[in-house]
Amino acid sequence: MAKRLVIRTSTGIAVTILVAVVAVVSVALLLQSGDIETARRYGPPFVTVAYLAWLLFWWPMVELAKDVLVIRNPLRTFDIDWEAIDEVKNQFSLVVTAAGRSITAWAAPAPRRRPNPRLLRRGIEPDRDKRDMGLAGAVQREASKRRATAAASSGAASTGTASAGGVVTRWNVLPAAAAVMLAAISVISALV
Numbered sequence: 001m002a003k004r005l006v007i008r009t010s011t012g013i014a015v016t017i018l019v020a021v022v023a024v025v026s027v028a029l030l031l032q033s034g035d036i037e038t039a040r041r042y043g044p045p046f047v048t049v050a051y052l053a054w055l056l057f058w059w060p061m062v063e064l065a066k067d068v069l070v071i072r073n074p075l076r077t078f079d080i081d082w083e084a085i086d087e088v089k090n091q092f093s094l095v096v097t098a099a100g101r102s103i104t105a106w107a108a109p110a111p112r113r114r115p116n117p118r119l120l121r122r123g124i125e126p127d128r129d130k131r132d133m134g135l136a137g138a139v140q141r142e143a144s145k146r147r148a149t150a151a152a153s154s155g156a157a158s159t160g161t162a163s164a165g166g167v168v169t170r171w172n173v174l175p176a177a178a179a180v181m182l183a184a185i186s187v188i189s190a191l192v
Contacts, residue, residue: 005064008107012057023050044189048182055175060107062094062139069139071096071105077170078103082146084166090136099167108136 023046030039030046055074063070069080071094080098087097094108 004066007062007064008058008060012060012107016053016058019053020050023047041189041192044182045186048179048186051182052179055179056106059175060105062105062107064138064142069096069143071103071107072172073104073106075172075176077172079168079170081166082143085139085143085147088136088140088143094136094139096139101167103167 026046027039027043030043033039059072060074061070061072063072067081069082069085071078071080080096080103084098085096086099089095089097090108094105096103096105
């Protein structure tokens with residue numbers, strides 16, 4: 001895999017854009033009405049809802065990078081070494097099992113029966129013998145390829161097991177703190 005590939009759901013992006021447009025129009029109409037008190041009271045909740053839509057639907061992503069698989073959810077980000085991936089499932093969402101833990105990706109699109117055009121453009125061929133020709137199949141093939149390469153370079157046969165480490169978890173403190181702050185401002189502005 002030469003370059004990184006970032007996957008987000010197109011539905012999540014569409015929902016975020018729709019909510020943001022409604023929020024901007026609502027705040028603009030509040031300001032246009034000339035009643036500053038009403039705009040001050042009801043404007044922040046619209047901004048908060050737009051931010052939460054971005055945080056929940058647009059910001060999460062799955063990135064197929066050169067060295068790691070990155071799964072970014074609203075509260076946590078996981079950097080998973082390719083060699084550490086044990087299993088990949090994609091029934092309703094992408095679930096990667098690595099280093100003894102299951103990690104669910106919020107941003108993974110549903111399984112596909114036809115090849116994913118974004119993956120094909122990047123030179124990632126689908127496994128046509130399997131049902132899923134989308135992201136889960138690409139992640140599983142990339143992990144298997146990396147494991148085989150690592151085994152060949154060490155001179156040992158691939159056992160199909162992951163390395164001991166391989167998963168780094170980070171809490172997304174700033175986005176969560178911003179959501180809490182906006183929610184507090186919205187509640188305070190509505191009450192005062």
